[in-house]
Amino acid sequence: MVKRKLDSWNIGQRRVEKIKEWERKQGNRAESTGMYSDGADILVYRGNELIRVYESTNYKKPEFYIQQGKADRYMRNLLQYPPSVQKILVCSYEKNLEKVGGKAFFTQFGIQVRIIGYQD
Numbered sequence: 332m333v334k335r336k337l338d339s340w341n342i343g344q345r346r347v348e349k350i351k352e353w354e355r356k357q358g359n360r361a362e363s364t365g366m367y368s369d370g371a372d373i374l375v376y377r378g379n380e381l382i383r384v385y386e387s388t389n390y391k392k393p394e395f396y397i398q399q400g401k402a403d404r405y406m407r408n409l410l411q412y413p414p415s416v417q418k419i420l421v422c423s424y425e426k427n428l429e430k431v432g433g434k435a436f437f438t439q440f441g442i443q444v445r446i447i448g449y450q451d
Contacts, residue, residue, distance in 0.1 A: 345387040346421065346447070349373055354383075371408050371418075383417040384409060390423040396430040397422070402437075409442050431435045 354361035360376040371384035386405040410420040
């Protein structure tokens with residue numbers, strides 16, 4: 332079980348690293364929080380100000396669904412930040428969100444959903 336969790340973590344980190352690199356190219360400082368964090372996956376700063384947070388999923392198939400418990404955790408992790416901080420959930424396929432009611436599950440709370448369309 333531990334090896335499988337570590338393998339999943341490593342796959343997920345590919346996307347996290349791409350997001351961090353993109354943010355750095357925009358002139359921001361981007362930091363990942365680590366496997367055991369109770370916060371968002373990525374924190375983005377402009378100077379010393381936290382401006383954006385990300386939760387990142389990295390599913391390889393549209394048929395893999397985010398389960399309710401995990402969706403609730405993503406939402407809690409994002410909503411713990413102040414209203415002035417942009418909140419983003421990154422997902423491979425829109426269909427991954429089907430079991431929780433689609434994008435609206437997140438967007439109704441001001442969380443932006445970005446669909447990538449593939450697994451990193």
